[in-house]
Amino acid sequence: MSDVVLKAGVMGWPVEHSLSPRLHGYWLERAHIKGSYLPLAVVPNDLSNALKSLKENGYRGVNLTVPHKEAAMAIVDDIDDIARRVGAINTVVVCEDGSLEGRNTDAYGFSQNLLSAQFQHQDRPAVILGAGGAARAAIVALMDLGVPEIRILNRTEDKAQNLAREFGSRLSAYALSNVDALKDASLLVNATSLGLKGQPPLEIFLGTLPVGALVTDMVYAPLMTDLLKRAAARGNKVVDGLGMLLHQARPAFKAFYGVDPEVTPSLRSYVLEGT
Numbered sequence: 001m002s003d004v005v006l007k008a009g010v011m012g013w014p015v016e017h018s019l020s021p022r023l024h025g026y027w028l029e030r031a032h033i034k035g036s037y038l039p040l041a042v043v044p045n046d047l048s049n050a051l052k053s054l055k056e057n058g059y060r061g062v063n064l065t066v067p068h069k070e071a072a073m074a075i076v077d078d079i080d081d082i083a084r085r086v087g088a089i090n091t092v093v094v095c096e097d098g099s100l101e102g103r104n105t106d107a108y109g110f111s112q113n114l115l116s117a118q119f120q121h122q123d124r125p126a127v128i129l130g131a132g133g134a135a136r137a138a139i140v141a142l143m144d145l146g147v148p149e150i151r152i153l154n155r156t157e158d159k160a161q162n163l164a165r166e167f168g169s170r171l172s173a174y175a176l177s178n179v180d181a182l183k184d185a186s187l188l189v190n191a192t193s194l195g196l197k198g199q200p201p202l203e204i205f206l207g208t209l210p211v212g213a214l215v216t217d218m219v220y221a222p223l224m225t226d227l228l229k230r231a232a233a234r235g236n237k238v239v240d241g242l243g244m245l246l247h248q249a250r251p252a253f254k255a256f257y258g259v260d261p262e263v264t265p266s267l268r269s270y271v272l273e274g275t
């Protein structure tokens, strides 16, 4: 067996809160891979240098978290189609020739999390609350799942309108208060930061949402957000956001270490203990 330690990590600023080292560490141990996955604190001004030194420092690649996902677009050599559409990179792979490839696995993680809860769009609209980076990943995922209509509700309606212009006729834009837009929906997604620990709760009225709609929150701290609690109490099926984090890590792990890992209940419990 080779003595080479396969190195990867996550770059962020700050990075201590990241659950990725715990998540990848679990898989490394389970698969008996001689590898490491480190938290890498990188200030925004150092991102370019840090990425360009990956190869000489023996890294197979890195994940990127806040605030680097968009800035990396201008640094890497190639960007895959999904990352280009999302407008953000969460995985950088060091290629054989030393070039850097930017990928985005957030949209994949979002879809897999929904599919693991048997989500079917039933040819009905999906509603996304929010118009930032998280919403963009959800839009790409839902378009690729064939959702026929995507309604974007945002506090700043202009930003929702910009997304509708960019992504085309399947999208429409509304104010966050326009709860009529929840009618007929098969899915409601919170892609705002509301409900996150330390932020106000999301106070949207759910009375117009069909009880058969699935409700998911991209916020996973706390796991059961106020939105998910209220949705579950009125009979909607709910999917928390932790699954998205677990599933987005899978293709990155495969790229770094060459093994396709599994998302299991015990992985979920282990990662949860780190929150």
Ligand code: ATR
Residues within 6 Å of the ligand: 129, 130, 131, 132, 133, 134, 135, 154, 155, 156, 157, 159, 176, 191, 192, 193, 194, 200
């Ligand atoms: P992310 O990358 O996590 O999506 P972001 O790009 O900063 O973060 O987007 C945050 C989203 O949460 C936006 O849709 C934002 O609404 P605005 O576009 O109007 O800013 C939404 N958001 C944040 N705080 C909010 C609040 N107090 N009320 C309503 N929406 C809020």
